[in-house]
Amino acid sequence: MYGRIPGVLLIVVGFVHAGDALLDEYYPLEPFWAGKATLSYKAERNNKYDFFDPENNGFSATVTLATRIRFSNSWGLGLEAAGWSDLGLEIADSPRVSASITNNIGSGAMNAAEFSESYLYCRRWGARFRLGRQALSKTLSPWLWSDRSAGVLDIVYDGVTAAYADSDSSLWFGGWIARAVNQDDVTRLGREKRRGVFLLTRGWVDEKDETFLSAYLVRHAEHLRPDKEEWRGHDGKDWSLWASRWHDDGRSGYGAQLVYADGQATGARPTLAAALRWQIRRGAMRWRITLAGINGGDYSLKSAGMGVGSGAFWGSSVSGEFGSDSTSNAMGLARVDWRFALSDGNYWYASMAAADYAGEGPYRYDRAYGARLGRRFRRGDLFGKVEYRFRHMEYSYGSAVLRQRLRVDLGMNF
Numbered sequence: 494m495y496g497r498i499p500g501v502l503l504i505v506v507g508f509v510h511a512g513d514a515l516l517d518e519y520y521p522l523e524p525f526w527a528g529k530a531t532l533s534y535k536a537e538r539n540n541k542y543d544f545f546d547p548e549n550n551g552f553s554a555t556v557t558l559a560t561r562i563r564f565s566n567s568w569g570l571g572l573e574a575a576g577w578s579d580l581g582l583e584i585a586d587s588p589r590v591s592a593s594i595t596n597n598i599g600s601g602a603m604n605a606a607e608f609s610e611s612y613l614y615c616r617r618w619g620a621r622f623r624l625g626r627q628a629l630s631k632t633l634s635p636w637l638w639s640d641r642s643a644g645v646l647d648i649v650y651d652g653v654t655a656a657y658a659d660s661d662s663s664l665w666f667g668g669w670i671a672r673a674v675n676q677d678d679v680t681r682l683g684r685e686k687r688r689g690v691f692l693l694t695r696g697w698v699d700e701k702d703e704t705f706l707s708a709y710l711v712r713h714a715e716h717l718r719p720d721k722e723e724w725r726g727h728d729g730k731d732w733s734l735w736a737s738r739w740h741d742d743g744r745s746g747y748g749a750q751l752v753y754a755d756g757q758a759t760g761a762r763p764t765l766a767a768a769l770r771w772q773i774r775r776g777a778m779r780w781r782i783t784l785a786g787i788n789g790g791d792y793s794l795k796s797a798g799m800g801v802g803s804g805a806f807w808g809s810s811v812s813g814e815f816g817s818d819s820t821s822n823a824m825g826l827a828r829v830d831w832r833f834a835l836s837d838g839n840y841w842y843a844s845m846a847a848a849d850y851a852g853e854g855p856y857r858y859d860r861a862y863g864a865r866l867g868r869r870f871r872r873g874d875l876f877g878k879v880e881y882r883f884r885h886m887e888y889s890y891g892s893a894v895l896r897q898r899l900r901v902d903l904g905m906n907f
Contacts, residue, residue, distance in 0.1 A: 785826045
């Protein structure tokens with residue numbers, strides 16, 4: 494599952510040690526130990542299955558253990574292990590519960606485990622480094638980042654990353670990523686000897702504002718899917734630029750995203766995407782409005798064009814249930830999010846979104862809309878979530894699909 498990570502030489506220039514607080518927030522290396530146990534159940538309904546049919550359900554009992562161990566003042570080790578089981582209940586065909594509708598993640602084994610993270614870290618010259626399998630943050634790496642479902646990291650990455658703060662309010666982040674890993678599903682990013690995605694991010698942060706500029710380069714845009722035993726993509730370079738700005742004064746907020754993706758594929762069109770967002774807080778209530786558009790180019794906005802995971806583009810709609818962070822579907826999207834806080838970690842939330850597509854072809858979307866309503870709660874070390882979600886998708890050839898989902902999570906930190 495792990496394989497060999499090719500050697501990498503990093504040269505870091507700089508001798509000013511500043512911005513530890515900033516790095517602790519965005520690229521932490523402090524020692525810790527944490528454990529979590531979660532029970533998750535998902536029941537779905539669509540054109541083929543009804544609620545509570547085992548063929549369309551997911552159930553998992555998961556345990557995750559995570560730690561960072563310091564060997565010395567400079568060196569340490571980060572580890573996270575996860576295991577899951579259906580406990581022999583046989584109420585679902587999937588032992589893992591994923592974040593999206595009709596996408597149960599797992600190898601099919603009712604009892605399984607993995608090392609989600611295993612990396613060496615060090616501190617040198619005021620910079621921080623990680624080498625090995627690691628989760629990536631959406632803020633610093635908007636194309637390749639890690640999310641959790643039922644407490645388990647869904648996608649992690651093999652490679653080397655580094656972060657350096659040149660002041661208390663500005664930082665650099667960079668890295669080289671060889672593979673994206675989702676349990677036993679390993680996607681190599683680039684061919685042998687030319688593989689890998691190169692990332693570089695510059696950020697400026699203060700009490701009210703966050704501004705991040707990111708770039709990536711794939712030296713060889715073809716990638717290997719071992720389960721298919723074939724290469725997909727093209728023999729050339731892909732690159733992208735990403736700009737994100739967010740301002741929040743406590744009562745109101747606003748921000749924008751602008752993304753450009755291009756490459757050397759013959760006949761491929763560059764992709765341009767933009768999004769605007771506004772936020773209002775009044776007492777315990779928060780409203781957020783998002784408008785987004787994409788031109789329908791041929792380069793993906795997620796995982797450096799490799800189609801792994803989900804992009805950080807705000808136009809991904811209701812938790813990525815529909816939107817366009819992939820390719821070839823021009824789209825305009827409007828979304829409204831609402832939250833009502835009851836206490837710390839306890840709140841109601843809802844989302845509504847609609848998208849209009851301009852793609853052509855037999856399997857292109859025409860329009861879509863969806864919504865969700867949920868309740869999160871926390872009491873001491875206990876936490877949980879109950880959520881209902883639906884999405885309605887209409888295709889250009891006239892067919893329509895309605896998918897609904899109920900999900901319940903119950904967990905405990907230890």
